[in-house]
Amino acid sequence: MGKPTGFKEFKRKEDGYISVKKRISNYKEFTIKLDDKDLKNQGSRCMDCGIPFCHSSCPLGNLIPDFNHMVHQEEWQKASWILHSTNNFPEFTGRLCPAPCEKSCVLGIIEEPVSIENIEKNIVEKSFKNGWIKPKIPNKRTNYKIAIVGSGPAGLAAAQQLNSVGHNVIVFEKEDKIGGLLRYGIPNFKLEKKIIDRRVNILKKEGIKFITNANVGVNISVSDLENFDSILLCGGASEKRDLNIPGANSNGVIQAMDLLTRQTKSIYDKSIKTPELKNKNVIVIGGGDTGSDCVGTANRNGAKSVINFEIMPKPPIKRSIKTPWPYWPLQLKNSTSHKEGCDRNWLINTKEFLFNKDNNLTGLKTVNVKWETKKNNSPKLIEIEGSEKIWKCDIALLALGFTGAEATLATKLGVKINTRNNYQTTNYQTNISKIFSAGDMRRGQSLIVWAISEGREAAREIDLFLTGKTSLATKGEGQLPKI
Ligand SMILES: Cc1cc2nc3c(=O)[nH]c(=O)nc-3n(C[C@H](O)[C@H](O)[C@H](O)COP(=O)(O)OP(=O)(O)OC[C@H]3O[C@@H](n4cnc5c(N)ncnc54)[C@H](O)[C@@H]3O)c2cc1C
Numbered sequence: 001m002g003k004p005t006g007f008k009e010f011k012r013k014e015d016g017y018i019s020v021k022k023r024i025s026n027y028k029e030f031t032i033k034l035d036d037k038d039l040k041n042q043g044s045r046c047m048d049c050g051i052p053f054c055h056s057s058c059p060l061g062n063l064i065p066d067f068n069h070m071v072h073q074e075e076w077q078k079a080s081w082i083l084h085s086t087n088n089f090p091e092f093t094g095r096l097c098p099a100p101c102e103k104s105c106v107l108g109i110i111e112e113p114v115s116i117e118n119i120e121k122n123i124v125e126k127s128f129k130n131g132w133i134k135p136k137i138p139n140k141r142t143n144y145k146i147a148i149v150g151s152g153p154a155g156l157a158a159a160q161q162l163n164s165v166g167h168n169v170i171v172f173e174k175e176d177k178i179g180g181l182l183r184y185g186i187p188n189f190k191l192e193k194k195i196i197d198r199r200v201n202i203l204k205k206e207g208i209k210f211i212t213n214a215n216v217g218v219n220i221s222v223s224d225l226e227n228f229d230s231i232l233l234c235g236g237a238s239e240k241r242d243l244n245i246p247g248a249n250s251n252g253v254i255q256a257m258d259l260l261t262r263q264t265k266s267i268y269d270k271s272i273k274t275p276e277l278k279n280k281n282v283i284v285i286g287g288g289d290t291g292s293d294c295v296g297t298a299n300r301n302g303a304k305s306v307i308n309f310e311i312m313p314k315p316p317i318k319r320s321i322k323t324p325w326p327y328w329p330l331q332l333k334n335s336t337s338h339k340e341g342c343d344r345n346w347l348i349n350t351k352e353f354l355f356n357k358d359n360n361l362t363g364l365k366t367v368n369v370k371w372e373t374k375k376n377n378s379p380k381l382i383e384i385e386g387s388e389k390i391w392k393c394d395i396a397l398l399a400l401g402f403t404g405a406e407a408t409l410a411t412k413l414g415v416k417i418n419t420r421n422n423y424q425t426t427n428y429q430t431n432i433s434k435i436f437s438a439g440d441m442r443r444g445q446s447l448i449v450w451a452i453s454e455g456r457e458a459a460r461e462i463d464l465f466l467t468g469k470t471s472l473a474t475k476g477e478g479q480l481p482k483i
Pocket of ligand 1: 152153234295410438
Protein backbone atom coordinates (compact mmCIF):
# COMPACT_ATOMS: atom_id res chain seq x y z
CA MET A 1 0.00 0.00 0.00
CA GLY A 2 1.67 3.18 -1.24
CA LYS A 3 -0.14 5.79 0.80
CA PRO A 4 -2.54 4.92 3.62
CA THR A 5 -4.70 7.99 3.00
CA GLY A 6 -4.60 7.88 -0.84
CA PHE A 7 -8.19 6.71 -1.23
CA LYS A 8 -9.38 9.63 0.92
CA GLU A 9 -7.32 12.25 -0.90
CA PHE A 10 -7.80 11.38 -4.55
CA LYS A 11 -10.91 10.83 -6.63
CA ARG A 12 -10.88 8.22 -9.37
CA LYS A 13 -9.39 9.46 -12.65
CA GLU A 14 -8.86 7.66 -15.96
CA ASP A 15 -7.48 8.44 -19.42
CA GLY A 16 -9.70 11.00 -21.15
CA TYR A 17 -11.41 10.78 -24.53
CA ILE A 18 -11.15 12.82 -27.71
CA SER A 19 -14.49 14.55 -28.50
CA VAL A 20 -17.18 12.45 -30.16
CA LYS A 21 -17.16 14.67 -33.26
CA LYS A 22 -13.43 14.17 -33.80
CA ARG A 23 -13.24 10.49 -32.93
CA ILE A 24 -16.07 9.32 -35.17
CA SER A 25 -14.30 10.91 -38.14
CA ASN A 26 -11.77 8.06 -38.17
CA TYR A 27 -11.03 4.53 -36.93
CA LYS A 28 -8.22 5.32 -34.50
CA GLU A 29 -8.16 4.76 -30.73
CA PHE A 30 -9.30 7.92 -28.99
CA THR A 31 -8.00 8.01 -25.42
CA ILE A 32 -5.92 10.84 -23.93
CA LYS A 33 -3.33 9.52 -21.48
CA LEU A 34 -3.30 10.65 -17.84
CA ASP A 35 -0.04 12.19 -16.74
CA ASP A 36 2.32 10.21 -14.51
CA LYS A 37 1.56 12.27 -11.40
CA ASP A 38 -2.13 11.45 -11.71
CA LEU A 39 -1.30 7.79 -12.27
CA LYS A 40 0.90 7.76 -9.16
CA ASN A 41 -2.03 9.16 -7.17
CA GLN A 42 -4.42 6.65 -8.70
CA GLY A 43 -2.07 3.84 -7.62
CA SER A 44 -2.22 5.20 -4.08
CA ARG A 45 -6.03 4.81 -3.97
CA CYS A 46 -5.47 1.05 -3.60
CA MET A 47 -6.13 0.37 0.08
CA ASP A 48 -4.49 -2.09 2.41
CA CYS A 49 -7.76 -4.03 2.35
CA GLY A 50 -6.53 -7.27 3.86
CA ILE A 51 -8.28 -9.57 1.39
CA PRO A 52 -7.90 -8.13 -2.10
CA PHE A 53 -11.06 -9.38 -3.80
CA CYS A 54 -9.84 -7.78 -7.07
CA HIS A 55 -7.14 -10.40 -7.22
CA SER A 56 -9.45 -13.39 -6.91
CA SER A 57 -12.13 -12.06 -9.27
CA CYS A 58 -9.55 -11.59 -12.04
CA PRO A 59 -9.51 -14.80 -14.14
CA LEU A 60 -5.72 -14.38 -14.33
CA GLY A 61 -5.33 -13.73 -10.61
CA ASN A 62 -3.44 -10.53 -11.42
CA LEU A 63 -1.40 -9.28 -8.44
CA ILE A 64 -3.24 -5.97 -8.47
CA PRO A 65 -2.38 -4.37 -5.10
CA ASP A 66 1.30 -5.13 -5.80
CA PHE A 67 1.45 -3.35 -9.14
CA ASN A 68 -0.68 -0.47 -7.87
CA HIS A 69 1.82 -0.02 -5.05
CA MET A 70 4.75 0.01 -7.49
CA VAL A 71 3.03 2.66 -9.62
CA HIS A 72 2.57 4.80 -6.54
CA GLN A 73 6.30 4.33 -5.78
CA GLU A 74 7.05 5.31 -9.42
CA GLU A 75 8.73 1.93 -9.85
CA TRP A 76 7.17 1.39 -13.26
CA GLN A 77 9.49 -1.36 -14.45
CA LYS A 78 8.82 -3.40 -11.31
CA ALA A 79 5.10 -2.81 -11.83
CA SER A 80 5.55 -4.23 -15.34
CA TRP A 81 7.33 -7.36 -14.04
CA ILE A 82 4.52 -7.97 -11.57
CA LEU A 83 1.85 -7.42 -14.21
CA HIS A 84 3.51 -9.68 -16.77
CA SER A 85 4.06 -12.41 -14.20
CA THR A 86 0.37 -13.36 -14.46
CA ASN A 87 -0.77 -11.74 -17.73
CA ASN A 88 0.97 -12.29 -21.07
CA PHE A 89 -0.83 -9.44 -22.84
CA PRO A 90 -1.86 -6.57 -20.55
CA GLU A 91 -2.00 -4.25 -23.58
CA PHE A 92 -5.15 -6.15 -24.69
CA THR A 93 -6.83 -6.48 -21.29
CA GLY A 94 -5.78 -2.94 -20.26
CA ARG A 95 -7.80 -1.64 -23.22
CA LEU A 96 -10.65 -4.12 -23.54
CA CYS A 97 -11.35 -5.99 -20.34
CA PRO A 98 -14.71 -5.28 -18.65
CA ALA A 99 -12.57 -5.40 -15.49
CA PRO A 100 -14.26 -7.79 -13.06
CA CYS A 101 -11.44 -6.75 -10.69
CA GLU A 102 -12.88 -3.24 -10.42
CA LYS A 103 -16.38 -4.58 -9.72
CA SER A 104 -15.01 -6.38 -6.66
CA CYS A 105 -12.57 -3.67 -5.50
CA VAL A 106 -13.14 -3.10 -1.76
CA LEU A 107 -13.03 0.67 -2.23
CA GLY A 108 -15.95 0.21 -4.64
CA ILE A 109 -18.28 -0.53 -1.69
CA ILE A 110 -18.28 3.12 -0.64
CA GLU A 111 -16.54 5.02 -3.47
CA GLU A 112 -15.51 4.76 -7.10
CA PRO A 113 -13.21 1.69 -7.34
CA VAL A 114 -9.49 1.95 -8.08
CA SER A 115 -8.94 2.52 -11.83
CA ILE A 116 -7.11 -0.82 -12.13
CA GLU A 117 -7.61 -1.39 -15.86
CA ASN A 118 -6.34 2.06 -16.75
CA ILE A 119 -3.28 1.66 -14.53
CA GLU A 120 -2.61 -1.70 -16.23
CA LYS A 121 -2.74 -0.12 -19.69
CA ASN A 122 -0.39 2.67 -18.66
CA ILE A 123 2.12 0.25 -17.12
CA VAL A 124 2.37 -1.84 -20.29
CA GLU A 125 2.46 1.15 -22.63
CA LYS A 126 5.28 2.74 -20.62
CA SER A 127 7.12 -0.58 -20.69
CA PHE A 128 6.95 -0.83 -24.47
CA LYS A 129 7.96 2.81 -24.81
CA ASN A 130 11.02 2.31 -22.61
CA GLY A 131 12.03 -0.93 -24.31
CA TRP A 132 11.52 -3.00 -21.16
CA ILE A 133 9.51 -5.65 -22.97
CA LYS A 134 12.11 -7.80 -24.66
CA PRO A 135 11.90 -11.26 -26.22
CA LYS A 136 12.69 -13.95 -23.66
CA ILE A 137 14.44 -16.68 -25.60
CA PRO A 138 14.54 -20.03 -23.74
CA ASN A 139 18.04 -21.20 -22.75
CA LYS A 140 17.38 -24.77 -23.83
CA ARG A 141 15.05 -26.41 -26.33
CA THR A 142 13.25 -29.70 -25.67
CA ASN A 143 12.47 -32.19 -28.43
CA TYR A 144 8.71 -31.74 -28.05
CA LYS A 145 6.70 -30.27 -30.95
CA ILE A 146 3.34 -28.64 -30.24
CA ALA A 147 0.77 -27.47 -32.79
CA ILE A 148 -1.61 -24.71 -31.77
CA VAL A 149 -4.68 -24.19 -33.94
CA GLY A 150 -5.92 -20.59 -33.74
CA SER A 151 -4.02 -17.40 -32.95
CA GLY A 152 -6.50 -15.55 -30.73
CA PRO A 153 -5.50 -14.55 -27.19
CA ALA A 154 -5.89 -18.17 -25.95
CA GLY A 155 -3.59 -19.61 -28.64
CA LEU A 156 -1.04 -16.81 -28.26
CA ALA A 157 -0.87 -17.07 -24.45
CA ALA A 158 -0.46 -20.84 -24.62
CA ALA A 159 2.22 -20.48 -27.32
CA GLN A 160 4.25 -18.06 -25.20
CA GLN A 161 3.99 -20.22 -22.09
CA LEU A 162 4.96 -23.44 -23.87
CA ASN A 163 7.79 -21.76 -25.76
CA SER A 164 9.12 -20.27 -22.51
CA VAL A 165 9.92 -23.77 -21.21
CA GLY A 166 11.71 -24.68 -24.44
CA HIS A 167 9.07 -26.59 -26.41
CA ASN A 168 8.88 -26.06 -30.17
CA VAL A 169 5.61 -24.32 -30.96
CA ILE A 170 3.91 -23.76 -34.32
CA VAL A 171 0.69 -21.72 -34.48
CA PHE A 172 -1.67 -22.38 -37.41
CA GLU A 173 -4.07 -19.57 -38.28
CA LYS A 174 -6.68 -19.73 -41.03
CA GLU A 175 -6.86 -15.96 -41.50
CA ASP A 176 -4.18 -13.93 -43.30
CA LYS A 177 -3.08 -12.27 -40.05
CA ILE A 178 -2.49 -13.31 -36.44
CA GLY A 179 -4.77 -12.26 -33.55
CA GLY A 180 -8.17 -14.01 -33.74
CA LEU A 181 -11.05 -11.74 -32.77
CA LEU A 182 -8.56 -9.12 -31.60
CA ARG A 183 -7.60 -8.73 -35.26
CA TYR A 184 -10.85 -9.13 -37.19
CA GLY A 185 -13.67 -8.87 -34.64
CA ILE A 186 -12.88 -6.01 -32.30
CA PRO A 187 -12.92 -2.71 -34.19
CA ASN A 188 -9.77 -0.67 -34.70
CA PHE A 189 -11.12 2.19 -32.61
CA LYS A 190 -11.03 -0.15 -29.57
CA LEU A 191 -7.73 -1.81 -30.46
CA GLU A 192 -5.42 -0.53 -33.19
CA LYS A 193 -3.91 -3.51 -34.97
CA LYS A 194 -0.32 -2.28 -34.59
CA ILE A 195 -0.74 -3.19 -30.89
CA ILE A 196 -1.14 -6.86 -31.91
CA ASP A 197 1.77 -6.70 -34.39
CA ARG A 198 4.03 -5.23 -31.68
CA ARG A 199 3.41 -8.26 -29.44
CA VAL A 200 3.49 -10.84 -32.24
CA ASN A 201 6.95 -9.56 -33.24
CA ILE A 202 8.18 -10.28 -29.70
CA LEU A 203 6.66 -13.79 -29.83
CA LYS A 204 8.35 -14.47 -33.19
CA LYS A 205 11.70 -13.37 -31.77
CA GLU A 206 11.15 -15.71 -28.84
CA GLY A 207 11.06 -18.55 -31.37
CA ILE A 208 7.36 -19.24 -31.93
CA LYS A 209 6.53 -20.06 -35.57
CA PHE A 210 3.34 -18.77 -37.15
CA ILE A 211 1.71 -20.11 -40.31
CA THR A 212 -1.15 -17.96 -41.64
CA ASN A 213 -3.75 -18.88 -44.29
CA ALA A 214 -3.54 -22.35 -42.74
CA ASN A 215 -7.05 -23.66 -42.15
CA VAL A 216 -6.56 -26.91 -40.28
CA GLY A 217 -8.99 -29.52 -41.58
CA VAL A 218 -9.38 -27.63 -44.87
CA ASN A 219 -6.10 -26.67 -46.61
CA ILE A 220 -3.96 -28.24 -43.86
CA SER A 221 -4.95 -31.84 -43.41
CA VAL A 222 -5.42 -33.08 -39.83
CA SER A 223 -3.00 -35.90 -40.71
CA ASP A 224 -0.29 -33.22 -41.07
CA LEU A 225 -0.59 -32.71 -37.29
CA GLU A 226 0.04 -36.39 -36.47
CA ASN A 227 3.77 -35.86 -35.94
CA PHE A 228 3.20 -33.28 -33.20
CA ASP A 229 3.57 -34.49 -29.61
CA SER A 230 0.57 -32.44 -28.58
CA ILE A 231 -2.10 -30.31 -30.27
CA LEU A 232 -3.95 -27.42 -28.66
CA LEU A 233 -7.22 -26.33 -30.27
CA CYS A 234 -7.99 -22.62 -29.74
CA GLY A 235 -10.28 -22.00 -32.73
CA GLY A 236 -12.79 -19.73 -30.95
CA ALA A 237 -16.60 -19.95 -30.95
CA SER A 238 -17.57 -18.49 -34.28
CA GLU A 239 -21.00 -20.01 -35.06
CA LYS A 240 -23.28 -16.97 -35.37
CA ARG A 241 -26.89 -16.97 -34.19
CA ASP A 242 -29.37 -16.27 -37.02
CA LEU A 243 -32.76 -14.61 -37.00
CA ASN A 244 -34.98 -16.88 -39.08
CA ILE A 245 -37.99 -14.65 -39.61
CA PRO A 246 -39.74 -13.57 -42.84
CA GLY A 247 -37.54 -11.35 -45.01
CA ALA A 248 -34.26 -12.57 -43.49
CA ASN A 249 -32.78 -12.98 -46.99
CA SER A 250 -33.42 -9.42 -48.13
CA ASN A 251 -30.53 -7.16 -49.12
CA GLY A 252 -29.46 -5.12 -46.12
CA VAL A 253 -29.80 -7.86 -43.47
CA ILE A 254 -26.18 -8.39 -42.46
CA GLN A 255 -24.44 -10.46 -39.80
CA ALA A 256 -22.56 -8.12 -37.41
CA MET A 257 -19.36 -10.15 -37.70
CA ASP A 258 -19.39 -9.85 -41.51
CA LEU A 259 -19.53 -6.07 -41.17
CA LEU A 260 -16.92 -5.84 -38.41
CA THR A 261 -14.45 -8.15 -40.16
CA ARG A 262 -14.74 -6.42 -43.50
CA GLN A 263 -14.56 -3.00 -41.88
CA THR A 264 -11.23 -3.76 -40.19
CA LYS A 265 -9.83 -5.47 -43.30
CA SER A 266 -10.79 -2.45 -45.41
CA ILE A 267 -8.70 -0.11 -43.22
CA TYR A 268 -5.59 -2.06 -44.19
CA ASP A 269 -6.61 -3.13 -47.69
CA LYS A 270 -8.44 -0.44 -49.63
CA SER A 271 -9.62 -2.98 -52.22
CA ILE A 272 -11.95 -4.55 -49.63
CA LYS A 273 -15.38 -2.96 -49.64
CA THR A 274 -17.68 -2.72 -46.62
CA PRO A 275 -21.49 -2.59 -46.78
CA GLU A 276 -22.54 1.01 -47.51
CA LEU A 277 -23.85 2.61 -44.29
CA LYS A 278 -23.51 6.28 -45.25
CA ASN A 279 -26.84 8.11 -44.94
CA LYS A 280 -28.58 4.83 -44.13
CA ASN A 281 -31.06 4.12 -41.35
CA VAL A 282 -29.26 1.40 -39.42
CA ILE A 283 -30.83 -0.87 -36.80
CA VAL A 284 -28.55 -3.05 -34.69
CA ILE A 285 -30.39 -6.08 -33.30
CA GLY A 286 -28.67 -7.23 -30.11
CA GLY A 287 -27.62 -5.11 -27.16
CA GLY A 288 -24.34 -6.80 -26.18
CA ASP A 289 -20.70 -5.94 -26.88
CA THR A 290 -20.88 -6.92 -30.55
CA GLY A 291 -23.97 -4.73 -30.93
CA SER A 292 -22.12 -1.86 -29.29
CA ASP A 293 -19.19 -2.30 -31.72
CA CYS A 294 -21.68 -2.14 -34.61
CA VAL A 295 -23.08 1.13 -33.23
CA GLY A 296 -19.56 2.64 -33.17
CA THR A 297 -18.91 1.35 -36.69
CA ALA A 298 -22.21 2.68 -38.08
CA ASN A 299 -21.56 6.15 -36.62
CA ARG A 300 -18.04 6.20 -38.07
CA ASN A 301 -19.43 5.25 -41.48
CA GLY A 302 -21.86 8.18 -41.53
CA ALA A 303 -25.17 6.39 -40.85
CA LYS A 304 -28.20 8.71 -40.88
CA SER A 305 -29.71 7.09 -37.78
CA VAL A 306 -28.55 4.31 -35.45
CA ILE A 307 -31.09 2.38 -33.39
CA ASN A 308 -30.32 -0.55 -31.09
CA PHE A 309 -32.78 -3.29 -30.02
CA GLU A 310 -32.43 -5.59 -27.04
CA ILE A 311 -34.92 -8.32 -26.14
CA MET A 312 -34.01 -8.31 -22.43
CA PRO A 313 -35.19 -5.64 -19.93
CA LYS A 314 -33.12 -2.50 -19.34
CA PRO A 315 -30.70 -3.32 -16.51
CA PRO A 316 -30.68 -1.06 -13.44
CA ILE A 317 -28.39 2.01 -13.54
CA LYS A 318 -26.86 0.97 -10.21
CA ARG A 319 -25.79 -2.54 -9.16
CA SER A 320 -28.88 -4.76 -8.73
CA ILE A 321 -29.45 -6.23 -5.25
CA LYS A 322 -29.45 -9.62 -6.94
CA THR A 323 -25.74 -9.17 -7.66
CA PRO A 324 -24.28 -7.51 -4.56
CA TRP A 325 -20.60 -6.62 -4.18
CA PRO A 326 -18.21 -8.40 -4.87
CA TYR A 327 -20.14 -10.23 -7.62
CA TRP A 328 -20.15 -9.26 -11.27
CA PRO A 329 -23.02 -6.75 -11.31
CA LEU A 330 -26.22 -6.79 -13.30
CA GLN A 331 -26.05 -3.13 -14.30
CA LEU A 332 -26.59 -0.92 -17.35
CA LYS A 333 -23.49 -0.62 -19.54
CA ASN A 334 -23.09 2.58 -21.46
CA SER A 335 -20.12 2.04 -23.76
CA THR A 336 -18.14 4.77 -25.50
CA SER A 337 -19.90 3.69 -28.72
CA HIS A 338 -23.34 4.12 -27.17
CA LYS A 339 -22.30 7.61 -26.08
CA GLU A 340 -21.43 8.48 -29.68
CA GLY A 341 -25.12 8.47 -30.58
CA CYS A 342 -27.71 5.72 -30.64
CA ASP A 343 -31.35 5.25 -29.70
CA ARG A 344 -31.45 2.22 -27.39
CA ASN A 345 -34.65 0.19 -26.99
CA TRP A 346 -35.21 -2.71 -24.59
CA LEU A 347 -37.87 -5.45 -24.41
CA ILE A 348 -38.38 -5.48 -28.14
CA ASN A 349 -38.56 -8.45 -30.50
CA THR A 350 -38.15 -8.31 -34.28
CA LYS A 351 -40.90 -10.24 -36.06
CA GLU A 352 -40.33 -9.50 -39.73
CA PHE A 353 -37.95 -7.80 -42.19
CA LEU A 354 -39.89 -5.72 -44.73
CA PHE A 355 -38.51 -5.32 -48.26
CA ASN A 356 -39.43 -3.82 -51.63
CA LYS A 357 -39.82 -5.44 -55.06
CA ASP A 358 -36.02 -5.35 -55.56
CA ASN A 359 -35.59 -7.34 -52.32
CA ASN A 360 -34.02 -4.34 -50.57
CA LEU A 361 -34.74 -3.94 -46.87
CA THR A 362 -37.12 -1.06 -46.12
CA GLY A 363 -38.19 -1.66 -42.52
CA LEU A 364 -38.63 -3.90 -39.52
CA LYS A 365 -41.79 -5.04 -37.81
CA THR A 366 -41.40 -5.41 -34.03
CA VAL A 367 -43.46 -6.20 -30.99
CA ASN A 368 -42.88 -5.21 -27.37
CA VAL A 369 -42.35 -8.07 -24.96
CA LYS A 370 -42.23 -8.84 -21.26
CA TRP A 371 -40.62 -11.71 -19.37
CA GLU A 372 -42.53 -13.87 -16.91
CA THR A 373 -41.08 -16.51 -14.65
CA LYS A 374 -42.71 -19.91 -15.00
CA LYS A 375 -43.31 -22.25 -12.07
CA ASN A 376 -40.05 -24.12 -12.75
CA ASN A 377 -38.23 -20.73 -12.62
CA SER A 378 -37.47 -20.67 -16.34
CA PRO A 379 -38.19 -17.30 -18.00
CA LYS A 380 -40.99 -17.03 -20.57
CA LEU A 381 -41.22 -14.39 -23.30
CA ILE A 382 -44.70 -12.84 -23.66
CA GLU A 383 -45.60 -10.58 -26.59
CA ILE A 384 -47.68 -7.54 -25.68
CA GLU A 385 -50.81 -7.44 -27.77
CA GLY A 386 -51.29 -4.34 -29.91
CA SER A 387 -47.67 -3.19 -29.51
CA GLU A 388 -46.61 -3.96 -33.10
CA LYS A 389 -44.58 -1.20 -34.70
CA ILE A 390 -42.92 -0.59 -38.08
CA TRP A 391 -39.43 0.96 -38.09
CA LYS A 392 -37.82 2.49 -41.16
CA CYS A 393 -34.59 0.63 -41.82
CA ASP A 394 -32.13 0.24 -44.72
CA ILE A 395 -29.53 -1.89 -42.91
CA ALA A 396 -30.20 -4.39 -40.10
CA LEU A 397 -27.14 -5.71 -38.31
CA LEU A 398 -27.56 -9.03 -36.52
CA ALA A 399 -25.55 -9.05 -33.30
CA LEU A 400 -27.33 -11.94 -31.64
CA GLY A 401 -24.41 -13.78 -30.12
CA PHE A 402 -22.81 -17.11 -30.97
CA THR A 403 -24.10 -20.66 -30.69
CA GLY A 404 -20.74 -22.38 -30.17
CA ALA A 405 -17.60 -23.57 -31.92
CA GLU A 406 -17.35 -24.87 -35.49
CA ALA A 407 -17.76 -28.64 -35.29
CA THR A 408 -15.89 -29.65 -38.49
CA LEU A 409 -12.44 -29.76 -36.92
CA ALA A 410 -13.73 -31.80 -33.96
CA THR A 411 -15.36 -34.29 -36.30
CA LYS A 412 -12.18 -34.70 -38.36
CA LEU A 413 -10.05 -35.19 -35.26
CA GLY A 414 -12.58 -37.36 -33.40
CA VAL A 415 -12.82 -34.84 -30.54
CA LYS A 416 -16.09 -34.78 -28.54
CA ILE A 417 -18.32 -31.70 -28.36
CA ASN A 418 -20.64 -30.99 -25.43
CA THR A 419 -24.34 -30.05 -25.43
CA ARG A 420 -23.43 -26.34 -25.63
CA ASN A 421 -21.46 -26.94 -28.87
CA ASN A 422 -18.11 -26.38 -27.18
CA TYR A 423 -15.12 -28.70 -27.32
CA GLN A 424 -15.36 -31.02 -24.35
CA THR A 425 -12.39 -31.32 -22.01
CA THR A 426 -11.30 -32.39 -18.55
CA ASN A 427 -8.48 -30.16 -17.33
CA TYR A 428 -8.25 -28.80 -20.90
CA GLN A 429 -7.62 -32.33 -22.27
CA THR A 430 -10.09 -33.70 -24.81
CA ASN A 431 -11.12 -37.35 -25.16
CA ILE A 432 -7.96 -37.84 -27.28
CA SER A 433 -5.09 -37.72 -24.82
CA LYS A 434 -2.63 -35.60 -26.79
CA ILE A 435 -5.25 -33.08 -27.95
CA PHE A 436 -6.20 -30.18 -25.67
CA SER A 437 -8.53 -27.21 -26.11
CA ALA A 438 -8.78 -23.72 -24.56
CA GLY A 439 -10.43 -20.33 -24.92
CA ASP A 440 -13.83 -19.70 -26.51
CA MET A 441 -13.68 -23.02 -28.38
CA ARG A 442 -13.80 -24.75 -24.97
CA ARG A 443 -15.83 -22.35 -22.82
CA GLY A 444 -18.05 -20.62 -25.42
CA GLN A 445 -17.92 -16.96 -26.46
CA SER A 446 -16.36 -15.16 -23.50
CA LEU A 447 -13.69 -12.56 -22.74
CA ILE A 448 -10.07 -11.89 -23.65
CA VAL A 449 -9.00 -12.20 -20.03
CA TRP A 450 -10.55 -15.68 -19.88
CA ALA A 451 -8.91 -16.67 -23.17
CA ILE A 452 -5.47 -15.67 -21.85
CA SER A 453 -6.14 -17.45 -18.58
CA GLU A 454 -7.28 -20.64 -20.35
CA GLY A 455 -4.28 -20.52 -22.72
CA ARG A 456 -1.94 -20.34 -19.73
CA GLU A 457 -3.68 -23.15 -17.84
CA ALA A 458 -3.85 -25.40 -20.92
CA ALA A 459 -0.12 -24.82 -21.55
CA ARG A 460 0.58 -25.98 -18.02
CA GLU A 461 -1.48 -29.14 -18.54
CA ILE A 462 0.31 -29.87 -21.83
CA ASP A 463 3.73 -29.38 -20.21
CA LEU A 464 2.69 -31.80 -17.44
CA PHE A 465 1.35 -34.28 -20.00
CA LEU A 466 4.58 -34.21 -22.01
CA THR A 467 7.20 -34.08 -19.29
CA GLY A 468 5.44 -35.30 -16.13
CA LYS A 469 6.24 -32.05 -14.30
CA THR A 470 5.91 -28.33 -14.93
CA SER A 471 7.39 -25.05 -13.81
CA LEU A 472 4.67 -23.02 -15.51
CA ALA A 473 2.57 -20.89 -13.18
CA THR A 474 -1.09 -21.49 -12.46
CA LYS A 475 -3.68 -18.73 -11.77
CA GLY A 476 -2.27 -15.84 -9.75
CA GLU A 477 1.02 -17.61 -9.22
CA GLY A 478 3.31 -14.95 -10.63
CA GLN A 479 6.90 -15.92 -11.36
CA LEU A 480 8.59 -12.74 -10.27
CA PRO A 481 12.19 -11.88 -10.90
CA LYS A 482 13.94 -10.82 -7.67
CA ILE A 483 12.92 -7.22 -6.95
C1 LIG B 1 -17.29 -8.14 -31.87
C2 LIG B 1 -16.65 -8.65 -30.63
C3 LIG B 1 -16.18 -7.76 -29.69
C4 LIG B 1 -15.58 -8.23 -28.53
N1 LIG B 1 -15.12 -7.32 -27.64
C5 LIG B 1 -14.53 -7.75 -26.49
C6 LIG B 1 -14.03 -6.83 -25.54
O1 LIG B 1 -14.14 -5.61 -25.71
N2 LIG B 1 -13.42 -7.32 -24.42
C7 LIG B 1 -13.29 -8.67 -24.19
O2 LIG B 1 -12.71 -9.07 -23.18
N3 LIG B 1 -13.75 -9.57 -25.10
C8 LIG B 1 -14.36 -9.14 -26.23
N4 LIG B 1 -14.84 -10.06 -27.13
C9 LIG B 1 -14.63 -11.51 -26.86
C10 LIG B 1 -13.16 -11.92 -27.18
O3 LIG B 1 -12.75 -11.34 -28.39
C11 LIG B 1 -13.03 -13.43 -27.23
O4 LIG B 1 -13.53 -13.98 -26.03
C12 LIG B 1 -11.57 -13.88 -27.41
O5 LIG B 1 -11.01 -13.31 -28.58
C13 LIG B 1 -11.49 -15.40 -27.49
O6 LIG B 1 -10.17 -15.77 -27.76
P1 LIG B 1 -9.81 -17.19 -28.41
O7 LIG B 1 -8.34 -17.20 -28.57
O8 LIG B 1 -10.45 -18.26 -27.63
O9 LIG B 1 -10.54 -17.20 -29.83
P2 LIG B 1 -10.55 -16.20 -31.06
O10 LIG B 1 -10.11 -14.85 -30.69
O11 LIG B 1 -11.91 -16.33 -31.65
O12 LIG B 1 -9.47 -16.80 -32.05
C14 LIG B 1 -9.68 -18.03 -32.70
C15 LIG B 1 -8.79 -18.09 -33.91
O13 LIG B 1 -8.77 -19.42 -34.41
C16 LIG B 1 -8.76 -19.38 -35.82
N5 LIG B 1 -9.22 -20.68 -36.32
C17 LIG B 1 -10.44 -21.24 -36.12
N6 LIG B 1 -10.48 -22.46 -36.70
C18 LIG B 1 -9.28 -22.66 -37.28
C19 LIG B 1 -8.72 -23.72 -38.05
N7 LIG B 1 -9.42 -24.83 -38.33
N8 LIG B 1 -7.44 -23.61 -38.50
C20 LIG B 1 -6.71 -22.50 -38.20
N9 LIG B 1 -7.20 -21.45 -37.49
C21 LIG B 1 -8.46 -21.54 -37.03
C22 LIG B 1 -9.68 -18.23 -36.14
O14 LIG B 1 -9.48 -17.73 -37.45
C23 LIG B 1 -9.28 -17.22 -35.06
O15 LIG B 1 -8.22 -16.40 -35.52
C24 LIG B 1 -15.46 -9.62 -28.30
C25 LIG B 1 -15.96 -10.53 -29.23
C26 LIG B 1 -16.56 -10.06 -30.38
C27 LIG B 1 -17.13 -11.05 -31.36
